[in-house]
Amino acid sequence: MIKNFLNFEWKQFARSSYFQKGIAIKILLALAVLYFGGIALLVGAGLFFILKKAIPETDPLILVNNFLIFWFIFDLALRFFMQQLPVMNVKPLMIVPVKRTTIINYLLGKTALSFFNFLPLFVFVPFSIVLLVQGYPVLNVVCWFFAMLFLVLSNNFINFLINKSNTYFYVLISVLAIFIGLEFLNIYKVSAPIGVAFNTLYNNPILSIIPLVLMVVLYAVNFNFIKKEFYLDDAVSKKVKEVNAIDLSWMNRFGSVAVFLKNDVKLIYRNARPRQVMMMSFLFLFYGLIFYTQETYKNMPAFLAFASIFVTGGFLLTFGQLVPSWDSEYYKMLMSQNIPYKKYLESKWYLMVVAVAVSFVLSTPYIYFGWKIYGMIAAGALFNIGLNSFITLFGGALNRVPIELNVKAKAFSNTNGFNPTQMLIALPKMVLPMLLFYVPYKFISFEAGLITLGLSGVLGIVFKGFFLNKIEQLYQKGKYKTLAAYNEK
Amino acid sequence: MIQVTELSKKYSGVSVLNITSLEIPKGQAFGLVGNNGAGKTTFFNLLLDLIKPTTGTIINNEIQVNTSELWKPFTAAFIDESFLIGYLTAEEYFYFIGELRGMNKTDIDAFLVQFEEIFNDEIIGKKKYLRDLSKGNQKKAGIVAALIGNPEVIILDEPFANLDPTTQIRLKKLLKDLTIESNATVLISSHDLGHVTEVCERIVVLDKGNLVKDINTSEETLKELETYFSV
Numbered sequence: 001m002i003k004n005f006l007n008f009e010w011k012q013f014a015r016s017s018y019f020q021k022g023i024a025i026k027i028l029l030a031l032a033v034l035y036f037g038g039i040a041l042l043v044g045a046g047l048f049f050i051l052k053k054a055i056p057e058t059d060p061l062i063l064v065n066n067f068l069i070f071w072f073i074f075d076l077a078l079r080f081f082m083q084q085l086p087v088m089n090v091k092p093l094m095i096v097p098v099k100r101t102t103i104i105n106y107l108l109g110k111t112a113l114s115f116f117n118f119l120p121l122f123v124f125v126p127f128s129i130v131l132l133v134q135g136y137p138v139l140n141v142v143c144w145f146f147a148m149l150f151l152v153l154s155n156n157f158i159n160f161l162i163n164k165s166n167t168y169f170y171v172l173i174s175v176l177a178i179f180i181g182l183e184f185l186n187i188y189k190v191s192a193p194i195g196v197a198f199n200t201l202y203n204n205p206i207l208s209i210i211p212l213v214l215m216v217v218l219y220a221v222n223f224n225f226i227k228k229e230f231y232l233d234d235a236v237s238k239k240v241k242e243v244n245a246i247d248l249s250w251m252n253r254f255g256s257v258a259v260f261l262k263n264d265v266k267l268i269y270r271n272a273r274p275r276q277v278m279m280m281s282f283l284f285l286f287y288g289l290i291f292y293t294q295e296t297y298k299n300m301p302a303f304l305a306f307a308s309i310f311v312t313g314g315f316l317l318t319f320g321q322l323v324p325s326w327d328s329e330y331y332k333m334l335m336s337q338n339i340p341y342k343k344y345l346e347s348k349w350y351l352m353v354v355a356v357a358v359s360f361v362l363s364t365p366y367i368y369f370g371w372k373i374y375g376m377i378a379a380g381a382l383f384n385i386g387l388n389s390f391i392t393l394f395g396g397a398l399n400r401v402p403i404e405l406n407v408k409a410k411a412f413s414n415t416n417g418f419n420p421t422q423m424l425i426a427l428p429k430m431v432l433p434m435l436l437f438y439v440p441y442k443f444i445s446f447e448a449g450l451i452t453l454g455l456s457g458v459l460g461i462v463f464k465g466f467f468l469n470k471i472e473q474l475y476q477k478g479k480y481k482t483l484a485a486y487n488e489k
Numbered sequence: 490m491i492q493v494t495e496l497s498k499k500y501s502g503v504s505v506l507n508i509t510s511l512e513i514p515k516g517q518a519f520g521l522v523g524n525n526g527a528g529k530t531t532f533f534n535l536l537l538d539l540i541k542p543t544t545g546t547i548i549n550n551e552i553q554v555n556t557s558e559l560w561k562p563f564t565a566a567f568i569d570e571s572f573l574i575g576y577l578t579a580e581e582y583f584y585f586i587g588e589l590r591g592m593n594k595t596d597i598d599a600f601l602v603q604f605e606e607i608f609n610d611e612i613i614g615k616k617k618y619l620r621d622l623s624k625g626n627q628k629k630a631g632i633v634a635a636l637i638g639n640p641e642v643i644i645l646d647e648p649f650a651n652l653d654p655t656t657q658i659r660l661k662k663l664l665k666d667l668t669i670e671s672n673a674t675v676l677i678s679s680h681d682l683g684h685v686t687e688v689c690e691r692i693v694v695l696d697k698g699n700l701v702k703d704i705n706t707s708e709e710t711l712k713e714l715e716t717y718f719s720v
Contacts, residue, residue, distance in 0.1 A: 127689070243578050243616040259588045263574070270576040270618070333572035336537040338561045338589045338638075404578065480541045 005106050021436070035124055036469065044126030048134065051358045062225065065202060066195030072155060073176065079116050096349050104226050108219060111156055120152045143205035150211035157218040160399025164225065208482070256340075260347030262440040267326060268319075271405040274326065277318045281355070284314025285362055301446065305453065306430060306435035308380035309388065311363050316353035316384055320392035321399065323348045324475070326328075328402040328486040335483060341472050349389055349468070356384045372446065376437075379454040389465040391432075395425030397474040400485035490515040490642065490674045491536070498531055498698075506531045506698040513676070515641075518668040520689030521678040521704075522714065527695040529678040530537065530568065533646050536676070537566055550644060562590075565640035567648070569629040575620030579612045579630045582619060590638030594632070597637070603720075604633050607659050624651045632660070642665070644676045649684050657684065659706035682688050683719070686711045 051060035060178075061275075080387075090188030093103050128145040132138060145389040182188045201207045246269075248262045268274040291297045291307035323345075327334055334344070360381040367374045436456050460467065493511040497504060506528040513519050521529050534540045536547055538554045539670070546553055549560040574582055587597040601613065611626050619627060628651050635643055648664075649657050650660035667690055668675050679685040685692060686706055694717065702717065704710055 243618060245578070245581075245616075259585065263577070263585060266576060266581070332537075332539055332570055333574070334566065335539060336561065336564070336566055336572075337586070387510050480539075483539055 008307060020338070034244045036119075040122035041126050043158065044123035045130055047127055048130045059238055061136070061202065062195075062199055064127070065198035066191065068198050069191050069194045072151060075116070075120065075152070076155050076159060079155065080162065087408055100227065107226065108160070108222055109159070111160055112153060114156065117152055120148070121125070124148050132290060139183075139205050140202055143208040144202045147201055147208040147211040150208075150215040154211065154215045154218050157215070157222050159220070160222055161225065204283065254350065257343055257347045257350060260344050261350060264326075264351050265345055267405070270406060273405055274319070274401060277322075278315070281314030281316075281318045284310050284317070286362070287311055287314075288366055288369075289372070292373055301441060301449070302438040304376055305449070306434050308373075308376040309430075309433050311366070311377050312356050312359040312381040313384045313388060314359060316388060316392060319355070320348070320352050321395055321425075322401075322403060323393060323396040324482070325396070325399060325401055325403045325486075329405055329487045331483060335479060341475060342468055345393060345441070345468055345471060345475070348393065349390045349464075350388045352392070353385050356381050356389075375387060375450050376453075379437070379450045379457075380433065382454040382457030383436070384456030385456070387432070388429055390460060390464075390471065391425065391428055393471050394474065395429075397471065397478055398425065400478075400482050402486045402488070436468075490517075490550055492548040494546055494548075496535065496547060497533060497543050498528075498540065499543045504698055506535070506695075508532070508700050511693070511700065515674055516668060516672040516690060517674055518664070518689045519674070519676045519687040520692040521676065521695065522680070522682065522685055522692060523678075523695035526697065530646055530700075532695070533566070533568060533644050533652070533678065536644060537564070537568075549553040560642075563622060563641040565642070565645070566635070566644035566646075567628075567635040568644070568646045570624075570627050570631070572631055572634075573619045573627060578616065578618060578620055578672060579622070580614075580657065582630065583634060586634045586637045590640075592638055600637065601633070607633070607656060607663070609656070625653060625656070628652060638698070640673065642674045642676070646678050647680065648677060648682040649679055649681050661690050680710060682714045686714065717720060 006051070047064070048060045051063050055063060124145060128141050133139045158168075158172070179190050182190050201210070229316055229319050248265060251262050251265070252258045254261055267279060287310040288307050291304055297303050297307075324331065361372075363377050431452060437449040437453045440447075440452045491513040493508050495510075496506065496508045498506040505526075513717065523529055530538070535542055536549070536554065538558075538560075542555060547555070549564060552560045554560050572716055574585070575587065577617065581603060583597050587593065587600075592600070593687075602607075605613075607629055612630055614623070615622075619630060622630065628648070632645060632648055635645065648660060652660060661684060664675060664677070667673055668690075675689075677685060677689060690706050690712060692702070692704045692706055692714070693700060694704075694714070
């Protein structure tokens, strides 16, 4: 039976829509996997030496052990937002004569094969090999490695539980909140005893049995949980959520755009995929930290301008590039309803503008890096509002990939919107602000660069009507193609 | 109200619809029947300008549908669930459509009262998103939404499918009343010959994209259709 299941699995993989895309995308995808895998490998292999060089007085392994808890928490958070749990595919198996326990074991086993369980391996395997080469005791390292493996899988099963059961979810969130509170308010460093525990585990290989037991227990909890609720209306079903209605009538002040704006707000907070994009775009706020903190970029203001676009443009770039795909599920209705297209686009524009404004406010702490940096972020925000928003909407017209709203994007299956036109459209988004800043900066002064970048945005706002009309025409022209593409699914 | 001339739709050389001429007068209850692949949905999609005709034109109230959008204010349709916005509740969806058609919350609430029977307490005030409703209830919501704002042309694809018997009977009555009271032109497709002959004054049969029968409904129509399809 398991053989059959695996066969289905293979077919599902080989016949899935993202795999049947053009050869170019397949190659790019393979390259991406190799790239990220390679980076993970390098990190795994290089970690030991990097740590040794940075902090020579402490054993790198002890440093890693002290840090592990944060890794696992981050891993869990990432899983919670990204990992797709196998649910729907089980339905056709429910009434065929197969033992329930087989199906549940299979279902849980399948989650163990997730990409998220392999990524840590890319780090832990080379790291362990380096440890061995460096002459660490074999038994200790091997047992430590397996302990890590068990913990990764435990995380996997914890994720399954918190996704399926609110009780577990809230328990975990409370524990984490207490942990983070104690840790970062410097009341009690919870991470310290955990680090000690990991080190003890390394020094006493026999203790690796504890993570193993933990994993087995979690597996059993999952098993019983699913078994108890192995009915269409329980664990196997999609969760039917109670409506959370927020009164949005205050938005009516936005006039004729309000109809769409209210819908878009609901779109974002009621669907898994847009919520995910929201979270991702929040991370963009920290993009500046990479650039502003490094000496290398201090003298390359063009790159700083580039980074500044990202600080405030996270939502604009990630959400905006998928307009109108967000409405793909009911695009037919929109196209046959009494809808002024321009208003529809304008609503999306307002959404992006608000997002840029909010990001800008949230980016205030960047003042720490000096007013020049902050001025850049401000100019970047203006550019985002005035020009980038329109470029993004323009690019959306060429993007015809349907989106399933209430399904999380799968890691590495999200090649949606990844095509040559999309790449071309992405270019001006990145290069234009750099040019707008760099040319006046080079020939006049830093301030001139800032002003040009900011002014370009203001100009964009002034010509908003013109841009929207142009984009509307483009959307209208592509209407049939877009409709046909959304119909395919 | 609606004039169709030389309309055809081909997909990579294969003809799926070919109507030389068809005229639907204002206020008519028009029924479209045919087996799977006969071109019913294709015809409706062309009427709504959701696909591009290979040749020919459709004129809806003096407006050519694929060149102007002015037919939208007086035309409403429910083709399938993709006409619903899954993450809204039924009320929110009705209010949304209402706003597009110039009706405010109070208007919509007043409008919805007449459908209480059809909704059977399963749609309004249920705190459920449309995507979580059953197929039948989704259909009810979609059909009612298509009636918002007194449209002059109403297009319903398979309105009786997935509905429970009680609702089918209520819907039949509703559609009949609609053509009599509001003088709206109603276009319906259906696989249920009984329902469609009961509701529609005129029935057109499509076969592989061609118009093969055009009947004004009478006592014998159901028999005639049954004989035709039993071959």
